[in-house]
Amino acid sequence: MKTILTTLLVLLAATTAQAACYADYKAKQNEPLRLQYGVAQINGACTESDAAAELAPRLASAGWTLLNVVSVFDEHGLQERRDSAGEFYLRY
Numbered sequence: 223m224k225t226i227l228t229t230l231l232v233l234l235a236a237t238t239a240q241a242a243c244y245a246d247y248k249a250k251q252n253e254p255l256r257l258q259y260g261v262a263q264i265n266g267a268c269t270e271s272d273a274a275a276e277l278a279p280r281l282a283s284a285g286w287t288l289l290n291v292v293s294v295f296d297e298h299g300l301q302e303r304r305d306s307a308g309e310f311y312l313r314y
Contacts, residue, residue, distance in 0.1 A: 243268035245294045246303055247277055249286040258286065260310030261303050268294050280314045 243264040250257050262280070264273045270291045278288045293299075304311050 241268075241296045243273075243294060243296065244300060245270070245273035245277065246292045246307070247273070247281075248289040248292065249281050250289055251286055258310050259292075259307055260314060261300070261307040261312060262314045263312060264294065268296075270294055277314065284314065286314075 244261055245264050246259065246261045248257065248259055262273075262277055264276055266272045266276050270293070273291045273294050274288060277291065281288050
């Protein structure tokens, strides 16, 4: 019984420790040239390289090319980026 309780506590701690992750990024389209700044939720590891790997195909499916991931952050950084991202706020 003690082992089961310990296992459940470890699993609960691991689940709650995983915070939401977001990335802000820059992307482009050609002909005509269009630039975008956006914010997206990241499902994988919360690093810039993993965010880029996750975002590139999402954006490509809509005709955009990822230029770079500016930063990764948790939910505390969302509101300050909302106006800047405009229509690309949590779109991809």
